[in-house]
Amino acid sequence: ADTLKTRFIELSAEFLAYLRADGMLLPASVNTLKRAADDDYGALTDDWDDYESDEDPEDQCPEFPEIQQQISDVIAEFGAVLPKSNWTAPKDAIWILPNRSLRCGCLEDVFLLVKASQRLGVDFSDWHDLGVAPAVLALRKWYAVEQSMEFRCFVVDGRLTGISQKNCTERFEHLGPVQDVLRETICAFWGRVLQDKFAL
DSSP states (O other), rough: OSSSSSSEOOOOHHHHHHHSSSSSSOOOOHHHHHHHHHGGGHHHHHHHHHHHTTTTTGGGGOOOHHHHHHHHHHHHSSEEEEEOOOOOOOOOGGGTTTTSOOOOOOOHHHHHHHHHHHHHHHHHHHHHHHHHSOOOOEEEEEEOGGGGGGEEEEETTTTTEEEEEEEESOOOOOGGGGGGHHHHHHHHHHHIIIITOOOO
């Protein structure tokens, strides 16, 4: 395959409102799935349940059973996923997951990452305000991609005019000796897979 496997889940107006709301509340069914399967939580789980029972009903998070099931199905299919909008990955929120990455192996991981990301919040707010098409959550099959081997291509009038590192904040010394090979490989991929396939 020439692209990473991705599944798209249409988001309801209620789910978009949940993402825009302040706070980090998770649906109760999502918040307990991981803990229920992990015996190490022990007394901590009991303490948390006691705390939750004292919450104001107005502070309880709504449930999204259809969306939750779709996300769970994709995770079961792919093993692990990277959640994103059509344009943006939630790189600003990796601090919230124990693995400090975008890799989501369960439903709780996806909710935490998507809810905590301001980048996705802006995307989904813009989508809601424009109202031109249904908002979608893209779940991409997780691959551990080496940052130094990600590249951005620039196309003008159907012609590939430039190639750069996607990560422009770091210098990767090992790319220097192989830059000619990389350029030829990327140009060949462009000609074989993308050129004249759609308007650019």
